[in-house]
Amino acid sequence: MKRYFMTIPEASRLVLQAGTMGHGGEIFILDMGEPVKIADLARDLITLSGFTPGVDIEIRFTGTRPGEKLFEELSVSDEAAEKTRHPKIFVGRFRPYEWDRVEQGLARLLGLAGGTAVAVRGGLRELVPEYRPDGES
Numbered sequence: 557m558k559r560y561f562m563t564i565p566e567a568s569r570l571v572l573q574a575g576t577m578g579h580g581g582e583i584f585i586l587d588m589g590e591p592v593k594i595a596d597l598a599r600d601l602i603t604l605s606g607f608t609p610g611v612d613i614e615i616r617f618t619g620t621r622p623g624e625k626l627f628e629e630l631s632v633s634d635e636a637a638e639k640t641r642h643p644k645i646f647v648g649r650f651r652p653y654e655w656d657r658v659e660q661g662l663a664r665l666l667g668l669a670g671g672t673a674v675a676v677r678g679g680l681r682e683l684v685p686e687y688r689p690d691g692e693s
Contacts, residue, residue, distance in 0.1 A: 557620070558591035558627040574645050583648035585637050591627060658683075 562570075567586070574584040595615065602609045609615055620626065637646035661683035668679045681687050 557594045557624075559594060560588035560591050560628055561597075562586075562588055570642075570644060573642055577640055577642070577645065577647075583650065585646040585648050587644040587646065 570586045574586070577584070595617075598615050599609045602613045602615075607613050637648050640647055661679075665676070665679045665683065668675045677687075677689050
């Protein structure tokens with residue numbers, strides 16, 4: 557698994573900076589650098605603590621939990637986000653939806669709720685095109 561990490565001071569500064577840029581309703585995306593493999597992080601922390609991974613401290617792989625992803629996705633591509641005056645802060649672009657369409661989609665999902673998981677996933681995919689259930693690409 558891979559995850560993004562930031563120090564608390566770095567994250568705080570970026571959040572405060574983004575707050576000064578807001579005009580209302582924006583979705584800010586923070587550039588968090590490169591993701592880190594959890595196994596590498598565990599080995600580094602064990603080594604930095606003066607121990608030997610696998611000898612002094614065992615690393616166990618327990619697998620993913622339901623709904624957990626192997627890697628996080630950040631939308632910082634030119635298609636999904638616009639640059640701001642800060643190099644590590646982007647404003648997310650989103651498609652506006654008409655409220656009537658949202659209400660109709662929710663009513664359809666409610667109607668599918670008693671049906672099969674496949675039908676519910678299909679209805680959800682129609683309402684949210686970015687939705688990808690586990691194992692689908």
